[in-house]
Amino acid sequence: MLEAQELACLRGERAVFAGLSFRLAPGEALLLVGANGAGKSSLLRLLAGLLRPAAGTVLWDGADTFADRAAHAARLRYLSHQDALKPALTARENLAFFAQLWGGETATALAALDLLPLADLPARVLSSGQKRRLALARLALAPLRQPAPLWLLDEPTVGLDAASVTRLGGLLARHRATGGMVLAATHLPLPLPGARELRL
């Protein structure tokens, strides 16, 4: 169970949000919506442990996530709005790096986002939607050794074609069916049936 209690966020000198509380149980999904600058990306960074709240706490099964940042990092996958790819490495090599860290099958993950035909191209030559698919393919590594129940996704569908959005929808559904949780910031429709909405 993830629980945010009375969170406040400061960026620079500016208060972005305050008094934010919510809970997320296994299998649930939360869509973060709101205007540009409302604080959606900031909230995801805060939940990922990359930014400290100005006030309030983030709890995992009742324990403060900042008390053991390594344990928290190991239970989550954070996809920022940047794709975080090494341009000189091929698509397969980019994913293999994360497979070594987390476990999971590179070929299976490539197939999940229909990237096998592009697997041996350097990431720098991929189109922007193809790069986004490669970033998302990390979610499909599905390692048994170190499963990550909490997925934090910042604008995951930007640049994706309709077929890729459907593939991502399948990935999200399978994750939730096995007790995974999803928090996604988006301005676009996202295939997350039954998701609650948190407006910032």
Ligand SMILES: Nc1ncnc2c1ncn2[C@@H]1O[C@H](COP(=O)(O)OP(=O)(O)OP(=O)(O)O)[C@@H](O)[C@H]1O
């Ligand atoms: N490193 C930073 N230093 C100072 N202010 C920042 C920093 N990062 C973000 N901000 C400010 O924090 C506020 C929230 O930004 P954030 O990126 O969380 O918004 P968002 O809701 O994700 O926006 P968008 O819909 O445009 O992606 C904005 O006003 C932004 O200018």
